[in-house]
Amino acid sequence: MTPAPPTTGHTQSDQPPAAGLSGRPAGILITSLLLGVLSFQLNASMVTPALPRIGEHFGAVPADVAHVQSMFFLAGAIAGPVVGRWSDFIGRRTALLLVLAVMAAGTLLCLAAPTLPVLVAGRFLQGASSAVFALSYMVLKENLHPRSFGTSVGVVAAVNGGVAGLDGYAGGLMTETLGFRSIFVVVLLLAAVAVLCILKTVPAGRPTGAGERMDWWGAAALSVFFVCLSSFVSAGSASGWGSPGSLALLGATAASFAAFWALEKRRSSPLIAVHQLRSRQVWPVIATTVLALAGLFAIMNFTVVLLSQDSATGFGLSASLSALLFLTPAALIGVFAAPLAGWLAGRRGWVMALRLGTGLSLACAAGAALFAQHQWAVLVCVAALGVFYNGFFLTAINGLSVLLSPREAPGALPGINGASFGIGASLGVVLVAPFAGQGTEAGYSTALWISVAITAAAFLVSLLVPAPQQDDR
Template sequence: MNIPTATGAQAVDPQTAAAADPQAATDEGRFHGKAAALLITTLVLAVLAFQLNASMITPALPHIGSFFGETPEAVAQVQSMFFLAGAISGPVIGRWSDFIGRRNALLLVLAIMGAGTVLCIFAPSLPLLVAGRFMQGVSSAIFALSYIVLNEYLPARLFGTSIGIIAAINGGVGGVDGYFGGLMAETLGFQSIFVAVLVLAAIAVVCVIKVVPGGKSAVAPGRMDWWGAGSLSVFLVFITYFVSTGSSAGWTSPAALGLLAGSIASFTAFWLIEKKRETPLVAVHHLRSRQVWPVIATTVLTLAGIFAIINFTVVLLSQDKENGFGLSASVAALLFLTPAALIGVFAAPLAGWIADRRGWIKTVRVGTATSLACAIAAALFAHNQIAVLIAIAALGIFYNGFFLTAINGLSVLLSPKEAPAALPGINGASFGIGASLGVVVVAPFAGLGTAGGYSTALWISVSITALAFIVSLFIAAPKGEKI
């Protein structure tokens, strides 16, 4: 039966697809053939609308500062508030989708992002632009929502590959999106980037309405835990600012200690609230289980280790003329950033295909272990440009491909049955926390600009990644299940 929409369009549901094409869907309501391809394409468009907001704006930040006459420190809020909103929206909107339905949640975040994009296009001041960026950041929840939709509507044999396709976009469009973002900012103004994103978001909205099934998800009845969502959001804000403040003002500064106290208090409040709710954001006993906490910890630690290597330490090392490789910014990006991103685009779907057949937990461990090996190689041969280049390119396979795909798929498969969106949402927030933590931990050493400083930073990242691998060994499937 078709599901009517507010605009008069009709969504394609599995039963309709099966009637039109016997190969399109099974009696169990899973998409096959063209219906599956349309669903995956729709989610790719929705994810791209978010990802381009992240990657294309980075090279445009100097132009934004010049346009508004603001300092780099002030302009940094354009990105920081965007990612902060993303960290909050994933757990909250992901869990809310258990009650309002996946399609409604997708349309909600795309609408908020669209409104924020319009504000960014016409913003007369930097504060209003930052407000628009915060609204755009809410669309980060699209990743978690997409993973859940794929699990609910695709057969098991297509789930892994489709997760890989979505995860591949998490690193950008093969590394070329940042280049085009800079080019558009230079020739047409930074507002042109937002116009392009708005057009893409509008196309994604139409596709979601027509392709993603409507109705509510088949989860346990109940109501959204807004108290739990609020306390978790406060915790994420506190912990984010604690990490950034600690790195700049010192970990024992009054501001950092105050934020640490706020982090502890808000997480304690979240824990106590969840113990008393009938339908919590995520039940406390799940937070203690080996299906939840090791997944979150593995994500945080792996991001802290590997992200800092690729996006911070090696960036500084490659452009250092005295103690590094002395490359220009553009050449450094072309050699050390683009290959890993491009390789990841092809490796991620393959990783998902392998995970479906060899096991998701095993694939996470393989991805973490091989990423650790690449990190060790980079640290051992930090003085050798070719060796570092090969190590970072290999991370395109094992980190961008295997780890990111497997950990995202695993978060869906291990999420509590009564709260299927809980773990994907929280795990999504863990990406930003891990990336920020890794950078601030190695920054004092890599920032020295010495050979010893770069080496120390790389070995710190190796140690963190080694801890991530150890934690991944604690991940376990529920009894009687093989994942």
């Protein structure tokens, strides 16, 4: 496939390394970035098992407790594209330190929160740390030797699926023995160590060719769009897609995106130029991410979870055994598969790795749907997603978001792609929930086949993703 014109996001800081880091210096840099990434990931995964205790502590109903997570991920969706692009102007290290400082402030607020709304406000601030993923990928691209970039992306992407499936278990254990606030103490200490290491290892300076100044109007419009889109998805799933409130939010979503589009056409240094949004270097990456997350996240983290614990028409497992069999293996396998996928992508082609991961993930999804009533068949299919989804897909799509980002806005595509993860996951769960929630054999089967169809669409769109200039094989 012929690549698009050479506008890939290769950037240089004011003081770039002569030939790129490798060996021990590269390992130290990767470790420092991993500490920052873990600060976000533990915030996301360790709090999940603590939600019931948080509700009991504040005397809140589940619908209100859900905001503890929803506001965290909403902030991440906003921070990803905004901070990613802003880092083009203030430098990657400054941006990393900024988001970790905001996260630390939110963590202190959570530790002292006297009420649930205050805790939710702290969680919103913590969610800004989602941008650390996109920032880390860009730091790796700009400072490592090209031969080390693929493997390093895989190492960071491996954390995106959790810490070998043990972080959720640790969060539950800490909640039971020390209280849910102990989780925030761990996160705060880890963030402090990450800040010290980033100050020591991440080079200062800003990329060249970033433009004149940050497009704050475009950032505001895009943020409003994400808020409206998230609210529409929540309202649609709760009140029905045709309810007056849902339709009003749909109109607000369309209007905010139209405003963003109009603003970007007039800016000299846009958040991301509209002609780039239309190009094959940008929209197929975003669409593949949204569709793949919608299809595969819903299978792994929703439908199969319900199916495995359903004693009437499912496998009748306890919550802990369900997690041990259907969540932990994929996460653990992904820890080893992702670096291997990055190594292979750097040598055989990033697009090849993406299509391999998406295509074989589709096969796994179809297998789970075909044999939905056979526990061990579903277990094998979901575990295999640890290789092809957690390993190959996540590594390839994150690497491509950096390599294909426009030269004039190298932080734009990684940030928007990061936000697309949350959008896709939310949409997938919302689409299958009415069927999986029926608790019937037909309902589970329908939910799984919907996910298969969405994943098939992701594979078809992935065929349109062009090879980066340096990856043209």
